[in-house]
Amino acid sequence: MxxxxxxxEGFYGRPWTAEERAANIAFLAEHGYGFYLYAPKxxxxxxxxxxxxxxxxxxxxxxxxxxxxxxxxxxxxxGLSPYELYLNFxxxxxxxxxxKLAFLDxxxxxxxxxxxxxxxxxxxxxxxxxxxxxxWIAARTGASRxxxxxxxxxxxxxxxRVFGARPPGYLEALGARLDPAIEVFWTGPRVCSKELPVDxxxxxxxxxxxxxxxxxxxxxxxxxxxxxxxxxxxxTGRVREIGDKIAAHGVNPASQAMLxxxxxxxxxxxxxxxxxxxxxxxxxxxxxxxxPALAQMIGEDLAAFQDRGLNEMTDxxxxxxxxxxxxxxxxxxxxxxxxxxxxxxxxxEIVQTQ
Numbered sequence: 344m345x346x347x348x349x350x351x352e353g354f355y356g357r358p359w360t361a362e363e364r365a366a367n368i369a370f371l372a373e374h375g376y377g378f379y380l381y382a383p384k385x386x387x388x389x390x391x392x393x394x395x396x397x398x399x400x401x402x403x404x405x406x407x408x409x410x411x412x413x414x415x416x417x418x419x420x421x422g423l424s425p426y427e428l429y430l431n432f433x434x435x436x437x438x439x440x441x442x443k444l445a446f447l448d449x450x451x452x453x454x455x456x457x458x459x460x461x462x463x464x465x466x467x468x469x470x471x472x473x474x475x476x477x478x479w480i481a482a483r484t485g486a487s488r489x490x491x492x493x494x495x496x497x498x499x500x501x502x503x504r505v506f507g508a509r510p511p512g513y514l515e516a517l518g519a520r521l522d523p524a525i526e527v528f529w530t531g532p533r534v535c536s537k538e539l540p541v542d543x544x545x546x547x548x549x550x551x552x553x554x555x556x557x558x559x560x561x562x563x564x565x566x567x568x569x570x571x572x573x574x575x576x577x578x579t580g581r582v583r584e585i586g587d588k589i590a591a592h593g594v595n596p597a598s599q600a601m602l603x604x605x606x607x608x609x610x611x612x613x614x615x616x617x618x619x620x621x622x623x624x625x626x627x628x629x630x631x632x633x634x635p636a637l638a639q640m641i642g643e644d645l646a647a648f649q650d651r652g653l654n655e656m657t658d659x660x661x662x663x664x665x666x667x668x669x670x671x672x673x674x675x676x677x678x679x680x681x682x683x684x685x686x687x688x689x690x691x692e693i694v695q696t697q
Contacts, residue, residue, distance in 0.1 A: 382422025
């Protein structure tokens with residue numbers, strides 16, 4: 344029942360470093376993660392400045408990343424967010440898009456995701472405009488798999504409040520007229536879904552006329568509301584029976600690359616083990632990543648990290664935790680210390696400019 348698992352680096356704020364990406368790709372490949380999608384919101388040359396070429400240094404880094412994926416036996420992909428392209432898909436836009444596709448082909452992109460998320464959506468004929476763009480890309484890309492993220496990628500009404508009311512029949516139109524070979528991202532009942540119920544996924548598949556490709560927003564912790572927390576507990580609210588209801592399961596990780604490994608390992612356990620228990624899964628994953636002593640300490644502090652968060656801690660409590668983790672010379676301990684110092688705090692201003 345284990346679906347294809349993968350990493351989607353799709354969060355706002357500080358992206359992972361090249362070294363963190365390479366290390367996580369190699370490590371997670373040993374635990375069932377077979378694809379990696381590069382789509383950090385901070386890469387403006389894939390988003391608001393998508394029509395501009397990547398600077399040479401960034402382009403070289405992406406080419407190396409593709410090679411590292413190949414070496415690890417992992418599919419390399421890129422998430423392209425051609426910002427509001429559907430408002431004016433004219434000749435100039437097509438020329439710029441063709442150049443971007445040629446670049447992505449040249450660096451070795453085998454999975455191409457066209458992302459229409461986090462953009463205005465209350466537009467007449469939105470589905471038809473986006474289908475036109477995706478079809479145009481499908482005829483020109485060298486990628487072997489094409490995925491798209493709808494503007495409304497969940498039933499969550501928060502998208503309608505932030506980006507405008509979804510056009511009537513939008514998802515139904517996408518499902519009916521989008522090439523069946525193209526996958527469609529879906530986050531579940533909510534943007535950050537606590538559960539992925541079997542019946543919900545079945546209904547979504549009926550609407551989209553294909554199994555949804557899950558973009559799981561756990562353990563991601565970006566945005567002003569979530570960045571004060573560390574999401575480290577094992578996956579819950581997902582059952583192994585959803586494996587045959589979805590096309591694939593991609594995880595949008597936390598800003599903390601090493602700590603993300605803890606919950607990400609538990610997802611593979613969930614699908615593999617019929618007797619999956621999240622408490623035991625967390626313990627096993629944390630010990631594998633951190634070693635027994637540090638894993639035990641993180642387990643003792645889970646409530647502070649994941650439930651209370653930075654905003655509810657006093658300066659004295661933060662200082663005590665920093666001192667506690669300073670005893671460990673380990674990347675997870677260093678990430679916790681940086682988080683306690685506010686290194687990954689994200690403001691609304693950061694989100695609005697990415």
